[in-house]
Amino acid sequence: MKLYASEDETYQIRTGREIVAAYPEIYNQWIIQDIKKKLEVRAKIRPDIAGGRSIEDMFAIATYDYWQYGIGTTEEFFNELLGASDKKKREYLTYRGRFLYIDYLNKKEDMHLLRNKWHAYQLLKDAYRREVLLLESEQDFPAFAAFCQRHPSFVVKPIGLGQSLGVRKVEVGDSDTHELFNQLFAEIETENGHWNSGTEKGVLVEELIEQGEEMAVLHPASVNSVRIITVNFGDGDIRIWYPFVRIGVGGNFICSGATGSIEAGIDAGTGVVNTSGIDKFRVAPIDTHPDTRIPIKGIRIPRWRQLCQKAIKMAECVPTLRYVGWDFAYDKEGEWIVIEGNENAELSGSQIINREGKREEFEHFTGYHPTKEYWWQGKYPSRFENIKSEA
Structure with a gap:
């Protein structure tokens, strides 16, 4: 053909x-x-x-x-x-x-530093401010049982999948801990099989993030987040590309563009939301949150300067990954903490929010013009x- x-x-x-x-x-x-x-x-x-x-x-x-x-x-x-x-x-x-640009900006040999969620946690542990445990085999069950004692509710994440695949909140309750342990592995094996991903089969369990009131009020059931894409030009020159806020809907725990959450653009200079919201299913502008009735445009992101400084600091920790999409949550102590860093973050957010393609602008921003056609x-x-x- x-x-x-x-x-x-x-x-x-x-x-x-x-x-x-x-x-x-x-x-x-x-x-x-x-x-x-x-x-x-x-x-x-x-x-x-x-x-x-x-x-x-x-x-x-x-x-x-x-x-x-x-x-x-x-x-x-x-x-x-x-x-x-x-x-x-x-x-x-x-x-x-987007990989035409990512392959240029990021060192392939170091992509695992963020792609593997456990490697990322080990590298940036202080910025996570919560307990995370890696489960790889039956030998990890005692540690898992102790983790469940400390955290009767927690989040489970496949170690090597993105787009919120396999991510869910777990309530231990009266569950048999060993049965729960085996169930987590069975679920991850199924997800990996569906998505042709067999290289990283571990699973992470994470302490729940208790978010601060300023962000929780937007939609209390989810951990609402801010996505900041950083591009590292070297010599301390780190710039931010079209930040945006993600807000959960419908009482859902997962807050992700892939699951229908609301996204809205943030003015990088002020930290104020300056667009209507959108979701990737309906695309129509959302002026007011359907559940909390809070107007989207005009939301003030708390401690914006601290958040931008944190994003730049995170970018400095991975200098060979010049392009990273960072997801941050605002915790109950008023600190911005890392949810995760994405070494191959999608660029769809800035385009769907602003309703236009950003390829030419991104090439001007990065100074890179791919030579490959495909x-x-x-x-x-x-x-x-x-x-x-x-x-």
Whole structure:
């Protein structure tokens, strides 16, 4: 098959189907059904974007867009890229396209420092200000049992997955501790299997964060957070790219753009929210929080200067990872603490919040212009030998 830019949907559909057929190891049945389910859900919410296309055709187009532009499944809807022009698609920093920049900015050999959540905790422990325990085998059960005594409620996280996959709150209650221990491993093994991730099989359990009132009032059930992307230019020059706040909804514990939380832009100079909120499912502006009725625009992030200084300090701790997306929470003692650092953070937040592609601006910001046409060029050459690009 040949891959090239085209606005002909007949070609896009044909090529997308050929790619799926050529890579059964990538497009297993679970992955295919997961993508189709996401498309179906979003098509019901945004029928104007779906445009009457069948799920099968949307799946094929999304597959083509993924390989041609790096567009992720959900980006087709929240950035309104399904059926968009080639010009518009190239204006966006896409789900996979961002790696053209990350691979330049970050040292590959050091990516594990943040990708592996346990390595990150060991490196930045003082900034976490909470207990975190790594579980890898049966030998860790005694430590887990003691942890449960200290923390009858806690958070579980797979060590090597992102986008809140597998993250949940656990209430020990009357559960048999050993059964709970085994259940956690079984759940993580399932998640890893679904997402073709088998390299890091451990699981972290974390002490719950008790957030300060100023942030808790926005949505008490979730730990509301601030995402700050830092870019380290060297010699002490560390800059911040479009910070934004995440606020949970609907009584859900998880606060993440991937799970439908509200995101809104923050003025980097003042710490005041200066946009309406959005969620990645509906995209329509949200002026007032649906649960707490708090106006989104005008929210003041507490101790903003301290937070920016903390983000810069964290960036200094990982100088070879020049691009990092930091998630911070505000604890009950009025300190900003690290939830986690993401060495390959998505750039979708700034684009969906501001309703425009930021590729050109980001290239000007970083001073880097990729020379590769496709995100997959140079990665695992034999894996992609079935795709012949026109580049």
